[in-house]
Amino acid sequence: MAVLEKYGGRCAYCGVTLRLDQKGSTAFQVDHLHPRYLGGANDLDNLVPACRICNHYKKTFSVDQFRGQLALIPRRLEQQMTYRLAVAHGLIIPTGKTPTFLLDGDTP
Numbered sequence: 001m002a003v004l005e006k007y008g009g010r011c012a013y014c015g016v017t018l019r020l021d022q023k024g025s026t027a028f029q030v031d032h033l034h035p036r037y038l039g040g041a042n043d044l045d046n047l048v049p050a051c052r053i054c055n056h057y058k059k060t061f062s063v064d065q066f067r068g069q070l071a072l073i074p075r076r077l078e079q080q081m082t083y084r085l086a087v088a089h090g091l092i093i094p095t096g097k098t099p100t101f102l103l104d105g106d107t108p
């Protein structure tokens, strides 16, 4: 539970309030800032709370690599006609934002 409390019960990346019942995309998971796959330690300093989506997408990326992958998503979506249609009809509004994380001290 010490990991969960590091960011007030919120995902260290997107800031969503985490669920303890493990249901849905906001289920509480523990992420290794420096991936365990790359030798990251399994101690509290290296552990952060994450939602299922952020933890799944971050995989074995470092925090900076994860940020870089997120930044690519709008360009990938622009390749899809359905996305362009939704933008044309005002259903989705591109922001041009750079990804920010709660752990940066920013409000995502």
Ligand SMILES: [Zn+2]
Binding pocket: 011, 012, 013, 014, 015, 016, 050, 051, 052, 053, 054, 055
């Ligand atoms: Zn998240």
